[in-house]
Amino acid sequence: MADTSRIWGGLFCLAMVIAAGIFLWGIAAQSYWAIAIPVMIGFLGLLSMGFWIGWTILTIKTTPPVAEPQTPPLRVEPKPLPDSSSAPEKGGP
16 A cells, blocks of 8 residues: 555645745736735635634534532441440559
8 A cells, every 4th residue: 555645745845836936936027916815815714714713612512511419428437435344454463
């Protein structure tokens, strides 16, 4: 299977060189369109990206946060203290 990304990369580089040549030719010919067309493409590109961001925010599907179940806190029962009367006495000799 051929690596088509390299082919597309090469074609893209070639297209940019051709576009640069046309731009420089238009500047040399002192054509108004040599400046107006790239500016128009850039401005419309920025506007379309802004529209895309707005559309994405407008149409995003969100789910409301799930409330965690409320469980009562665990109650720890205190252990009764040993009765001092039933405890064996420790005595010395």
